[in-house]
Amino acid sequence: MNKETNQSNGSVRTADLVQKGLARRYKTEKRFRMAGLCAIIFSLLCLAGLFVSIFGSGYTAFQQTAIELDIFLDPSLLNPNNLSGADFNGLVKTSFFKLFPEVTDRGEKKKLLSLLSSGASYRLSDFVKTHPDKIGQTVSLFVPADDDVDMLIKGHVNRNLPETERRLDNLQLSLINTLEKQAKIKKQFNTTFFTAGDSREPELAGIRGATCGSFYTLLITLVLSFPIGVAAAVYLEEFAPKNRFTDVIEVNINNLAAVPSIVFGLLGLAVFLNFFELPRSSSLAGGIVLTLMTLPTIIIAGRAALKSVPPSIREAALGVGASKTQMVAHHVLPLAMPGMLTGTIIGMARALGETAPLLMIGMVAFIVDIPAGFTDPSTVLPVQIFLWADSPERAFMEKTSAAIMVLLLFLVVMNSAAVFLRKKYEQRW
């Protein structure tokens, strides 16, 4: 942009026009660029907000408030040969009352007892069953506190609220204060969360049942979808003739990849549950539905992996006399396998986070028992999250966030494995 040259040529106009507009145009340029940057920052802020809010409300769930009781294991009450019939609840009650000799009124005793979880007697019963030699001695044992106490100790409940707006009244609050002063109440690592099934009581609820259910469901999905997906990808990429039939299959696969997952749930309900009468809520039915859902992902990834194997390898194999099947099985497939595995892991990660189709086939039921097989009624982690998110108790919100953290951890591990595989075995030809 040299003004003098332009002037000497006598064609001032265009250059001047350009010059005049330049400032405005550069401004627009800057604005456009900023808009792009803002878009990315917005997305990243959303991501950060999501993680911060979930981790912020969930990390406390890994600790659980427990109350220490000195329990005299009375030999007259505990018969070592018939422990299941023993009155553990009574033992817990008497030892808890002993801590507060001043509480005598019936109503107040009831309020006192409500500070303990209903799981306290189970904790004692477990302890006695594993240590029958301790009968006749006084043991000090931490038993779980009620979820309202737990919320208070963790500071999720404001102690200064008026009594009517609190779940715990003034008496209970003062009792808790006494316990705190005596150091009889403290937060411990929450093992229940990892070892228990679902429960109506937040302090007794855990994710083991859902994790086992997820494991069985994913196992079925993997066992079915990996071989079928690889076979389909190999057929379409290596063997299929170019004709109408192949086109139909291809269009079908591409469409299935974009069908809403809930439609697969409808299919599962109508076909697998009502027609073939597979057991309702079982990980078998869930696994089959998720197989149908993840197959397109695996097939598409598998085809991409096969496509990236250069034709020279195929030609070399055929050239030394291998049959087409031998060429694929001995040369192409091993080279494409890392890519296929990556696709499979990503598909599995999607299946692990999937909720909607499983709601349709009844995996949303309240199931306390930990599933022991493929046909047992079970639930999976995302559905457990959905169930807990619906529960009104404040303590369940914390549990939900914690369960989400566990789910995200699994997903991170799976996706990192996929990235690692891709990095390690990626080949550029």
Add this chain to the structure above:
Amino acid sequence: MTPQTALIALLLLSTAGYYLGRKRAMAVADKTGGPKTLHSRPVYYGTLTALWCAVPALIIFSFWMMFESTVISNMVISKLPESLQSLPADRLNLIMNDIKNLVSGNIVSGEDNPALQAAADYYQYLRSISHGALFVLILTLCIAAVSVLQNRIRPDLRARNHVEKLIYYILIACSTLAIFTTIGIVLSVLYESIRFFKIIPLHEFLFGFKWSPQMAIRADQVGSSGAFGAIPVFTGTLLVSAIAMAVAVPVGLMSAIYLSEYANRKFRAFAKPLLEILAGIPTVVYGFFAALVVSPIIRDTGALIGLDVSSESALAAGLVMGVMIIPFVSSLSDDVINAVPQGLRDGALSLGSTQSETIRYIVLPAALPGIVGGVLLAVSRAIGETMIVVMAAGLSANMTLNPLKTVTTVTVQIVTLLVGDQEFDSPKTLAAFALGLLLFVVTLILNVIALYVVRKYREQYE
């Protein structure tokens, strides 16, 4: 004799078949002068035996398992006392459920009934017979396959070609599964929908203005009679999807433009994986986020400026859904923008246009078909998204375009109609399938158009 044992036995028998076939081939070859006189390597004779052993038995096994319980149920029903058999179909279903619960040792609803107990015993008896028969059948098939092949194995048996042919058919069978899935979806959804449209006429469903699927279950019950006009449900779905797209399209597109045109390698390597994390988060997590974080924020902000925001507003669900779709839009647009030939950009830049002008007047118009395809795919995703709306949007079907009000969507209705206990033949449950059919058809049309557009576009620059 459980099916699992049958499956394990099948596996063991096939393995045995493999070794027997290989051994036989070696033995045969020894007579004619060593393995080199065989047509194929001994492994193929073994594989052939194992395949013939496993595949037919597996097919029989799966069909048996598919139809076993239906057949047994029908046989049990035909043995029930007359008084029970004459019950209407839905009551009969309940009784069948009770019988099955008795068999599996669960708690049964209602009182103990000797007829039911007898039926349960009969059911168990039939099932054990069926499992026994299946086991024997599979065993016979395997042994027959092995013995036939043992006689057939000769040096001139073209075992490799046979094996390859079999594998070829297995591959075809696996790839046709996609077709069967589609057919299964269409048939199952269509079948129930037709039953629904027999009760509620199609035009009433498509053009009705009132949606309240609560039906009186008993004839004498006072209550709503059920109205199945789906227009409010459609408007709700469109509203939520529109909000989602209003977030996802500009943000996703601008991120894609910035990442592919402006960002340096380092920033790209940092931001792109982070964006992909957004795509990998399960939808139930977004739902929880929408219901517990975003909804209250929107409600409180609304209250601050004097707006009456419902606690299950369409806005919250739509916003979070939009965030979920951002990476989807951005990665699709990224692909498309990268596919625009560099020459077009260079030409525009050399004529003196700024980078943003190049993008707006040259790159985007060139990439437009692909972007439109990507957006259509995103719309189909938004329409079919379930968990976010189930957790954050409401149930009441309001005919409104006000994003601050509660609306309901197709997927929410499907979930609420089908989760929980209800009889399977009532219009209420069937309505879910009609909505499912509609959802399937709409998303299918969107996908077909989008895939066609994207493919056409790719061909243009290749």
